[in-house]
Amino acid sequence: MSRINTKFGKELKRYGAVDFNKCYNCGTCTAVCSLSTGEDSFPRSMVRLSETGDKKGVESSLKPWLCYYCGDCSVNCPQTADPGELMMSLRRWLTAKYDWTGLSGLFHRSGLANIIAMILVAVGVIVYSFTQSFDQEGIMHFAHLFEMYAIATVFAVILLPNIIRMWYMTVVKPGYKVPFKAYYKSAGELFVHMFTQKRSLGCDDNQARWFAHFVLVIGYLTLLFTTVFLDWFSNESIFVNLLGYAVSAVVFIVTFVFVLGRIKQKHQVSKKSRPSDWFFVIWLFLMGVTAFFVKVFIDLEILENNFWLFLLHFTILVQWAVIIVPFGKWTHFLYRSFAMYFDKLRKSVPAESAKK
Amino acid sequence: MQKEPITLTYDAIVIGGGIAGGEAALNLANNGYKVVLVESRLSVGGKMIMLSKVFPTLDCSACITTPKVSEISRHPNIKIFTESDITSIDKLGEQSFVVKMTQRPRYVVAEDCTACQLCEQACPVIVKDQFQYGLVGRKAVYIPFSIASPKVAAIDIDNCTLCGACEKVCPPGCIDFTMKPKEYIFNVKTAIVATGFRLYDPTNVPRYSYGTAKNVITSIQMERLLAPTRPFHTILRSSDGKVPDKIAYVLCAGSRDDSMGNPICSQICCMYSIKQAQLLLGALPMADITIYYIDIRAFGKGYDEFYEQAVSMGVRFVKGKIGKITEKENGNLTLRYEDVATGKLKEAEHDMVVLSVGVKPNKEAADLFKSHKLELDGLSFVKQSDPLLSPAKTSIDGVFVAGAATGPKDIPDSILSAGAASTEAISYLNQKSQ
Ligand SMILES: Cc1cc2nc3c(=O)[nH]c(=O)nc-3n(C[C@H](O)[C@H](O)[C@H](O)COP(=O)(O)OP(=O)(O)OC[C@H]3O[C@@H](n4cnc5c(N)ncnc54)[C@H](O)[C@@H]3O)c2cc1C
Ligand code: SF4
Ligand code: SF4
Ligand code: SF4
Ligand code: SF4
Numbered sequence: 001m002s003r004i005n006t007k008f009g010k011e012l013k014r015y016g017a018v019d020f021n022k023c024y025n026c027g028t029c030t031a032v033c034s035l036s037t038g039e040d041s042f043p044r045s046m047v048r049l050s051e052t053g054d055k056k057g058v059e060s061s062l063k064p065w066l067c068y069y070c071g072d073c074s075v076n077c078p079q080t081a082d083p084g085e086l087m088m089s090l091r092r093w094l095t096a097k098y099d100w101t102g103l104s105g106l107f108h109r110s111g112l113a114n115i116i117a118m119i120l121v122a123v124g125v126i127v128y129s130f131t132q133s134f135d136q137e138g139i140m141h142f143a144h145l146f147e148m149y150a151i152a153t154v155f156a157v158i159l160l161p162n163i164i165r166m167w168y169m170t171v172v173k174p175g176y177k178v179p180f181k182a183y184y185k186s187a188g189e190l191f192v193h194m195f196t197q198k199r200s201l202g203c204d205d206n207q208a209r210w211f212a213h214f215v216l217v218i219g220y221l222t223l224l225f226t227t228v229f230l231d232w233f234s235n236e237s238i239f240v241n242l243l244g245y246a247v248s249a250v251v252f253i254v255t256f257v258f259v260l261g262r263i264k265q266k267h268q269v270s271k272k273s274r275p276s277d278w279f280f281v282i283w284l285f286l287m288g289v290t291a292f293f294v295k296v297f298i299d300l301e302i303l304e305n306n307f308w309l310f311l312l313h314f315t316i317l318v319q320w321a322v323i324i325v326p327f328g329k330w331t332h333f334l335y336r337s338f339a340m341y342f343d344k345l346r347k348s349v350p351a352e353s354a355k356k
Numbered sequence: 357m358q359k360e361p362i363t364l365t366y367d368a369i370v371i372g373g374g375i376a377g378g379e380a381a382l383n384l385a386n387n388g389y390k391v392v393l394v395e396s397r398l399s400v401g402g403k404m405i406m407l408s409k410v411f412p413t414l415d416c417s418a419c420i421t422t423p424k425v426s427e428i429s430r431h432p433n434i435k436i437f438t439e440s441d442i443t444s445i446d447k448l449g450e451q452s453f454v455v456k457m458t459q460r461p462r463y464v465v466a467e468d469c470t471a472c473q474l475c476e477q478a479c480p481v482i483v484k485d486q487f488q489y490g491l492v493g494r495k496a497v498y499i500p501f502s503i504a505s506p507k508v509a510a511i512d513i514d515n516c517t518l519c520g521a522c523e524k525v526c527p528p529g530c531i532d533f534t535m536k537p538k539e540y541i542f543n544v545k546t547a548i549v550a551t552g553f554r555l556y557d558p559t560n561v562p563r564y565s566y567g568t569a570k571n572v573i574t575s576i577q578m579e580r581l582l583a584p585t586r587p588f589h590t591i592l593r594s595s596d597g598k599v600p601d602k603i604a605y606v607l608c609a610g611s612r613d614d615s616m617g618n619p620i621c622s623q624i625c626c627m628y629s630i631k632q633a634q635l636l637l638g639a640l641p642m643a644d645i646t647i648y649y650i651d652i653r654a655f656g657k658g659y660d661e662f663y664e665q666a667v668s669m670g671v672r673f674v675k676g677k678i679g680k681i682t683e684k685e686n687g688n689l690t691l692r693y694e695d696v697a698t699g700k701l702k703e704a705e706h707d708m709v710v711l712s713v714g715v716k717p718n719k720e721a722a723d724l725f726k727s728h729k730l731e732l733d734g735l736s737f738v739k740q741s742d743p744l745l746s747p748a749k750t751s752i753d754g755v756f757v758a759g760a761a762t763g764p765k766d767i768p769d770s771i772l773s774a775g776a777a778s779t780e781a782i783s784y785l786n787q788k789s790q
Contacts, residue, residue, distance in 0.1 A: 026608075026650045027694030030701050031679020032563065036694075041701040044694055076563070078613035078677070 005053025012050055014109045015096075016274055017089035022081040023047045029073035029083040035199065040066055040343075043073050043083040046090060059097060060174040062346075064090040065339030068200035092276070095331055098166045101158065104327040108276050117323050118279075125315045136307055140233065143314045147228050150321040158326040163338055170342050182348040189344045194337035212254055217333075219250035220284065227291065233298060244295060252288030255281050280329035286316045361456070361539035366392045366435070368781055369455055369544045371442060371724070374402020375421065376759020376770040376777075377550030378428050383778035384548075385433035389785065392542055393428070394457060395438045399487075399504035401425050402552055406487070406501075408582035410767055411631040412662040418503055418584055425505045437540070438506065446727040450754060451545040451785070461535035463511035464497075468530035471499055471507045475522035475531065483515045485587075489577045491594050492587040497522045497531070502585045546754050546781045549730070549738055550774065551721040553760040556610030556618060556714040564609065564711060569683035570595035572709045575605075575628060582635050591639050593708055595687055600643065600708035603636060604691055605629045606678045607649040611714030620735060622714035623764040626653045629712045630663055633671040646672040646706070648693060656768070676702075681709055715764040728752045737763045748777035756780050 009021060023044070030036050030044045042063040049057040058064075067087040074084035096105030106113045132138050171178060192198060195217065200210050222243070226232045232244035258281050290313035297303040303310060324330055370381045373395030381391045393400070404410075405425065407417035428434055440459040447453050479495035487501045488494075496516040499509050511522070511531070523531045555576060558566035566572050571593050573581075581591050592599050607629060611622040626649065633645045652673065654663040667673065676693040683689055688707045695702045717736040724730070731739040731751035738757045741749045748756040758777035759770040 024650065025696055026677035027675075027696045028677045028679050030694035031677070031692045036701045038701050041694055041699055044696070045699050048699075076615050076679070078608075078615055080614045 003053075005055065008053035008055050008058075009050065012086075012089055012093060015089040015092040017050070017082070017086040019080060019082045020047050020050055020086040022079040023051060023077075023083070024079055026078055029077055032072050032076045033067075034070070034072065035066060035068065039347075043067060043087050047081065047083050047086055050086060050090070058090060058093070059169050062170055062339045062343045063087075064094060065336045066199070066343070067091075068197075091332055091335075092274070094166075095335065098162045098169070098335065099158070099327065099331075100161055100165060101327070104331065107323070107327045108274070114276065114279055114323070118319050121319045121322065122315045125311065125318055129311055134307060136304060136310070139314070140310065143310075143317070144228075144231060144233070147317065147321070150318070151224075151228070154321060154326045159331070159334060162331070163334070166335060166338060167342060170339075171345055176346045176349045178345045178349055182345050186341055186344040186348065190337055190341040193340040194334075197333075197336070199340065212257065215250060216254045216258075216284075219247045219254065219288075222247040223251055223288070223291065232291075233295060241295075241299075245292065248288045248292040248295070250288075252285050252292065255285035255288065259285060276329050279324060283316060283320050283324055287313075287320055290316055361541045363541045363543070364392070364435075365543045366390045367544065367785060368392075368546045368548065369394065369453070369542055370548045370550060371721070372402070372550035372552055372759070372761070373397075373400030373436065373438070374550060374552045374759060374770075375404040375424075375767060376552065376761070376765075376774040377402070377548065378424060379771050379774035380548045380550060380758045380778045380781075381434050382424075382428055382431065383775060384781060385428075385431045387778075387782055389433065389782070391434045392544070393434055393436045394440050394442055395436065396441055398439050398462070398500040398510050399506070400428065400436060400438060401503075401505060403576070404767060405503060406576070406579060406583065408579050408584070408586075408635060409631065411627045412656070412658040414631070414634070416584060422503050422505075429505055436506075439510070440540075442724050444726045445547065445724050447725075447752060447754065448727075453544045453547055453754070455542040455544060455547075457540045457542065459538040459540065461513075461537055462508065463513060463516075463531060463533055463535050464509045465530040465532055466506055466508045468528045469508045470528060471509065472527060473499060473509075474525045474527065475509055478521040478525045480519060480521060481515055481517055483512070488580050488587050489574070491577055491580055546756070546784055548756045548758055548777050548781055549721050549750065549761055550758040550777075551718045551738075551761045553764065554716045554718050556616075556622075556716050558609055558711050558713055561610065561616055563680045564606065564678070565681045565683060565689075566711060569681060569687075569689060569709075571600075571683075571687050571689060571707065572681060572711065575625065575632065575710055575712045578632050578710045579628075582632060582639065591636065593687065598687075598707065599640065600706075601640065602644045602706045603646070603708045603710065604678075604689075604704070604706040605633065605645070605647040605710050605712055606681075606691075607647060607712045608677060609711035609713050610716075612650065618714055618716060618735075621653060621764070623653065624766050625712040625714060626651075627656075627659060627662070627766065629710070630654070630666045630671070632710070634666050634669060637669050637671065644672065645670075646674055646704070648674050648676055648678050648691070650675070650677050656766070715760065717763075718761065721761060725752065725755070728755075730755065733763075735763075737761065746776075746780060747773060748780040754784055756784075 027044050030041050036042055040063055046063055064087050069084055069088055071084045074082045077083055092108040096108055129139055197213055226244045230240045232240055294310050294313045297306055297309055367389035368384050368391045370377045370391060370393045373393055381393045384391045401421055404417055405421045410417050429436055437459055439462055440457050443456045443458060445453055445455050475497045476495045479497045481496035482493040484490045485492050485494035497509055497511045558564055580586055607625060610616050610618055629647055636643060636645055652663055654660045675696040678691050678693045680692040681689050688705050689709050691704050693702060719736045721738055722730045722732050733739040738761045740747050740762055741751050750757050756777040758774040
């Protein structure tokens with residue numbers, strides 16, 4: 001039985017989508033989308049589910065993750081219903097749905113909540129440093145440990161349960177009986193997508209954007225690796241030192257270019273940036289820059305007199321680790337990769353046995 | 357250059373010689389008023405005279421337009437000026453308008469030309485024929501089309517090389533390269549604007565490949581292919597002469613689409629596409645005709661039945677607006693669309709694609725009026741100041757509007773509105789003169 005649920009539309013509006021009710025179902029968006037296929041046709045199908053308020057349909061759908069927001073559909077929509085922005089909002093909504101803590105939803109909807117959380121974290125770092133009487137060695141050591149534990153905890157307590165919830169909503173609940181073998185047979189898909197986001201290459205004239213993304217992902221992961229596992233700040237090896245400099249520079253330069261793009265609003269994608277989009281790029285940028293200069297200061301042996309810089313870097317790091325990574329846009333990157341994986345799993349089930 | 361403009365007096369001026377302007381002029385003339393009809397092209401008849409058959413009756417368009425046109429041109433109360441541009445219209449007071457007009461030279465003495473076409477045969481210059489919408493070529497000296505009125509040759513001086521070949525062969529010697537533009541001043545009491553519409557230019561939508569893919573044509577080109585006076589006497593792809601057997605119609609091409617710059621429904625394209633599909637099945641009984649649509653809008657009397665008739669003849673209707681048209685090496689076209697009924701993205705191959713182009717306003721009408729402002733609506737069609745009760749009234753008292761100048765209209769509606777405009781004009785003439 002189908003019933004129109006107009007409340008869902010109102011809910012979605014809080015995640016950014018405002019115009020999708022103008023849609024008159026012409027299918028142009030699907031026809032111009034270079035990622036849409038006969039098997040996975042979108043975005044009109046998602047516009048339809050949103051218009052009618054079919055929450056279950058949206059919840060179990062992986063299509064929002066197949067879209068890379070090139071904006072072609074929005075540019076060509078006869079009704080200016082902005083289907084691309086709807087897809088983006090659905091990703092935000094799904095992120096909120098997968099997250100058991102409910103914080104993702106809050107941060108996606110409200111800029112204020114983001115700011116309050118950021119301030120609280122900053123205050124926390126300052127209070128902690130105060131109790132340590134701003135002892136440089138102790139705080140730097142703690143910061144290093146914190147990074148490792150934070151990564152482990154965020155992953156175990158938040159991201160992993162959320163991915164399991166996503167799996168439940170998109171694979172188990174809709175009734176796909178995926179054979180066990182398929183799980184490891186498709187695992188390769190997961191990693192390839194995670195590192196390359198290769199699907200977005202299918203977008204027309206998107207090669208440059210894809211490459212920038214790819215460089216950023218690799219840069220970010222390498223920076224994480226150099227600071228956490230190679231302990232860049234205290235490492236003496238020339239190679240590690242240079243690597244650290246290089247990757248932190250890559251991270252802040254590429255993010256700078258992205259921020260410029262958002263400000264100029266050149267691409268359709270950037271026309272409707274939300275607070276969470278801004279936080280993501282700006283913090284990535286700040287992380288890169290501060291890491292770079294902390295290391296410069298260490299190497300010039302002037303960090304002692306400029307310890308505020310390290311505290312700034314540490315604050316940004318904590319904000320990134322406890323707010324943006326578990327609840328912000330970073331998760332999109334994770335869910336996207338898993339969506340490809342789950343999609344492959346669902347397709348491994350013969351059509352007749354997959355119950356609708 | 358002529359020294360003094362020729363000054364003439366009429367009761368009414370009708371601007372635009374399409375079916376609406378023609379009908380309005382005839383109504384006025386039959387009621388005893390003297391009318392001057394000004395047409396900017398070489399022939400009167402507007403779009404209608406170029407059509408094949410007309411929905412929903414499938415009457416031959418030429419066969420019903422030509423008698424009407426000849427009635428207008430022979431009427432003692434009507435004076436027609438073709439190839440003429442109005443430069444200004446000033447209202448001095450009620451029932452007093454002054455119109456300035458320039459008639460461009462044809463370089464052929466109209467009264468003497470017998471339409472023997474010898475000049476066409478002699479002329480060495482070939483250019484695209486605008487009256488056949490670029491499907492074929494014509495000469496620099498040419499008779500606009502076989503049922504043109506007046507049926508008189510004209511020289512397209514921009515493309516003419518002044519070789520004089522036509523002049524040598526013309527039996528009555530009516531070619532005159534020294535002709536100059538002629539200036540006129542008309543004193544009239546009322547005016548009817550019947551400037552019609554423009555067709556949407558599909559080169560605005562690069563993803564439809566019009567102009568780059570050879571076998572993507574517009575609906576008006578298809579009208580020409582189907583018309584009794586058609587250029588090839590059969591339906592074929594003008595690029596390679598192949599008779600098409602899988603033809604697609606793309607509805608709402610440049611209508612109901614903000615991204616294409618025209619948000620409104622053009623009202624006629626669903627119906628003329630259905631008409632063309634039926635005519636095509638008559639001409640090519642084995643062909644597959646598919647109409648890709650968003651909605652089928654068949655609102656008039658007998659229109660829905662006309663649509664049902666097409667369905668029962670085997671025309672395929674697919675809900676989904678075409679997103680992209682790509683040309684294949686053999687000239688066939690791949691159409692990408694979402695089959696909205698199943699929700700699946702699909703691709704289909706056709707050997708000919710017809711874009712059912714929409715209706716756009718002819719903004720020029722407003723520029724003609726100098727002393728008073730002829731208001732346009734939000735989409736730049738002539739604004740009706742009282743669309744419900746006096747649909748022919750404009751923002752200027754004594755100026756009325758007929759036909760597609762106010763927005764998309766089919767022929768029955770254009771004729772009706774011409775009736776309304778001429779009636780309003782007559783009561784304006786009577787009321788105020790007492
Ligand atoms: C492909 C196609 C198929 C169609 N098929 C059908 C059908 O089957 N049945 C049906 O009912 N309708 C059909 N129509 C619609 C029909 O063409 C219109 O309803 C009709 O032409 C409107 O007549 P009009 O006189 O208002 O405008 P037009 O036909 O546009 O005539 C306007 C005239 O004014 C002249 N003009 C413009 N500006 C000036 C100026 N400034 N000074 C002097 N003259 C000027 C123009 O040159 C033109 O001759 C079809 C239309 C198209 C495009
Ligand atoms: S292009 Fe726009 S109007 Fe058409 S189906 Fe997509 S969202 Fe709806
Ligand atoms: S934004 Fe691009 S990828 Fe996403 S649905 Fe629209 S056209 Fe497809
Ligand atoms: S201009 Fe002369 S040659 Fe040409 S059609 Fe007229 S009469 Fe014939
Ligand atoms: S008449 Fe039909 S094809 Fe034309 S704009 Fe309206 S809906 Fe589209």
